[in-house]
Amino acid sequence: MAGGFAVTSAAEGNYNGNITWFVILSCLMAAMGGVIFGYDIGISGGVTSMDSFLKRFFHEVYIKMNEDTKISNYCKFDSQLLTSFTSSLYIAGLFASFCASFVTRVFGRKPSMLIGGAAFLAGSALGGAAANVFMLILGRALLGVGVGFANQSVPLYLSEMAPPRYRGAFNNGFQFSLGIGALSANLINYGTQKIKGGWGWRVSLAMGAVPASILTLGALFLPETPNSLIQSHNGPEKAKSMLQLVRGTPSIQAELDDLVKANLNIQAIRQPFRTITQEKYRPQLVMAIAIPFFQQVTGINVIGFYAPVLFRAIGLGESASLMSAVVTGVIGCSSTFISMLIVDKLGRRTLFLVGGIQMLVSQVMVGGIMAAKLGDHGGLSKGYAYVVLLSICIYVAGFGWSWGPLGWLVPSEIYPLEIRSAGQSITVAVSFVFTIAVAQTSLAMLCHLKSGIFFFFGGWVAVMTAFVYLLLPETKNIPIEQMDRVWREHWFWKRIVDQENETTREI
Numbered sequence: 218m219a220g221g222f223a224v225t226s227a228a229e230g231n232y233n234g235n236i237t238w239f240v241i242l243s244c245l246m247a248a249m250g251g252v253i254f255g256y257d258i259g260i261s262g263g264v265t266s267m268d269s270f271l272k273r274f275f276h277e278v279y280i281k282m283n284e285d286t287k288i289s290n291y292c293k294f295d296s297q298l299l300t301s302f303t304s305s306l307y308i309a310g311l312f313a314s315f316c317a318s319f320v321t322r323v324f325g326r327k328p329s330m331l332i333g334g335a336a337f338l339a340g341s342a343l344g345g346a347a348a349n350v351f352m353l354i355l356g357r358a359l360l361g362v363g364v365g366f367a368n369q370s371v372p373l374y375l376s377e378m379a380p381p382r383y384r385g386a387f388n389n390g391f392q393f394s395l396g397i398g399a400l401s402a403n404l405i406n407y408g409t410q411k412i413k414g415g416w417g418w419r420v421s422l423a424m425g426a427v428p429a430s431i432l433t434l435g436a437l438f439l440p441e442t443p444n445s446l447i448q449s450h451n452g453p454e455k456a457k458s459m460l461q462l463v464r465g466t467p468s469i470q471a472e473l474d475d476l477v478k479a480n481l482n483i484q485a486i487r488q489p490f491r492t493i494t495q496e497k498y499r500p501q502l503v504m505a506i507a508i509p510f511f512q513q514v515t516g517i518n519v520i521g522f523y524a525p526v527l528f529r530a531i532g533l534g535e536s537a538s539l540m541s542a543v544v545t546g547v548i549g550c551s552s553t554f555i556s557m558l559i560v561d562k563l564g565r566r567t568l569f570l571v572g573g574i575q576m577l578v579s580q581v582m583v584g585g586i587m588a589a590k591l592g593d594h595g596g597l598s599k600g601y602a603y604v605v606l607l608s609i610c611i612y613v614a615g616f617g618w619s620w621g622p623l624g625w626l627v628p629s630e631i632y633p634l635e636i637r638s639a640g641q642s643i644t645v646a647v648s649f650v651f652t653i654a655v656a657q658t659s660l661a662m663l664c665h666l667k668s669g670i671f672f673f674f675g676g677w678v679a680v681m682t683a684f685v686y687l688l689l690p691e692t693k694n695i696p697i698e699q700m701d702r703v704w705r706e707h708w709f710w711k712r713i714v715d716q717e718n719e720t721t722r723e724i
Contacts, residue, residue: 378463582608
């Protein structure tokens with residue numbers, strides 16, 4: 218995530234202000250950054266299951282799907298070119314995120330959102346007009362640039378504009394907007410697949426220009442966050458005026474003082490990436506790497522990228538597979554919305570543990586049915602196919618209220634100010650790296666592991682659930698400036714943190 222800061226205080230209960238319409242409208246506009254990411258996830262999986270798209274760009278896969286009766290059900294979509302189409306976006310996004318971090322820190326959140334929207338708009342146009350695979354993948358790369366910039370700036374913008382006591386719900390709203398984007402893409406794919414003439418995929422790809430246009434135009438009119446105004450040396454008076462506007466009250470001095478103090482602390486740290494490697498920050502460094510890694514190996518991207526492909530592999534038709542993806546999209550959005558409502562009441566650990574168990578059980582069910590009933594040829598009976606669909610819906614719901622939103626929320630709240638920019642940057646980079654790895658290998662894994670791919674990801678879900686139970690402390694209702702106490706009180710991490718503190722005192 219971009220270098221920046223989002224501050225709460227030990228006395229944040231004394232902060233004045235509530236959610237104003239100004240904040241709501243600004244955040245709704247900025248949330249288009251989540252929508253474009255979700256839209257792309259849904260679109261890429263849908264168009265790669267359309268016969269007209271495969272026949273034009275991935276003819277080898279089309280032959281496997283429709284004419285080769287000897288090839289295994291699990292291997293029909295195994296194509297490095299096809300996976301390159303999917304993963305090219307995330308490769309571009311990885312590199313763009315480093316540039317976006319600099320832009321967001323130096324020039325502000327608005328310019329980063331503007332660049333992200335414009336790049337996604339160009340990528341959508343190029344994809345919709347693609348005449349060959351080169352144009353298609355170049356368009357994907359531009360989409361990746363857009364996603365990279367949006368993923369850096371939008372969560373930070375939402376966090377900084379939201380009143381401190383509602384920050385958790387606003388952060389989860391980014392994942393909710395991502396789900397809205399994916400659901401919209403699934404609905405559009407279901408409609409465009411029925412267009413006669415075989416050009417419906419062009420509409421699906423080009424329609425990404427709609428949320429991209431809203432984000433691009435909206436970024437021109439969005440206000441800059443008070444945090445960014447102070448960080449860019451515009452002076453506290455301009456930040457004070459903006460803070461009064463977004464909080465709806467003139468009494469904002471306590472929060473403004475914290476923002477000014479936070480900016481001074483940030484300027485004192487010259488090498489945050491070296492600082493985060495110190496032993497006293499070991500818990501945060503472990504979480505910065507482990508949480509985004511675990512989020513990607515839940516297996517959710519196999520569902521997100523390739524749900525229609527998977528449903529076709531188990532015997533559902535082209536139209537039925539796209540409608541099944543719509544159903545899972547609705548479930549995902551609904552469960553993420555529920556998470557927004559209960560995350561600050563039940564806590565992060567409870568949702569992680571319940572969601573993990575739910576995902577593990579459903580993955581074992583899917584893997585078991587496919588191992589027992591789906592061979593290399595033929596398909597599942599309708600009854601078993603819908604049991605698989607139901608199990609996947611249960612899995613998506615579990616992810617939607619646990620690792621989906623919390624995989625971004627928890628890292629954003631555990632870093633002390635002096636390492637926050639470095640910690641968030643590591644989190645985003647690790648997420649992109651393993652998204653690329655999963656996207657590039659998933660179809661080959663499906664071919665070689667067959668139903669075992671669900672047991673593979675189920676094993677990782679078991680590991681991450683145990684990790685949360687043993688090593689992740691509860692962070693709800695704890696101000697960020699006091700977050701270091703959860704590590705000092707934790708049965709495992711206190712030995713590392715206390716040892717570092719004792720060493721520091723001796724010196």
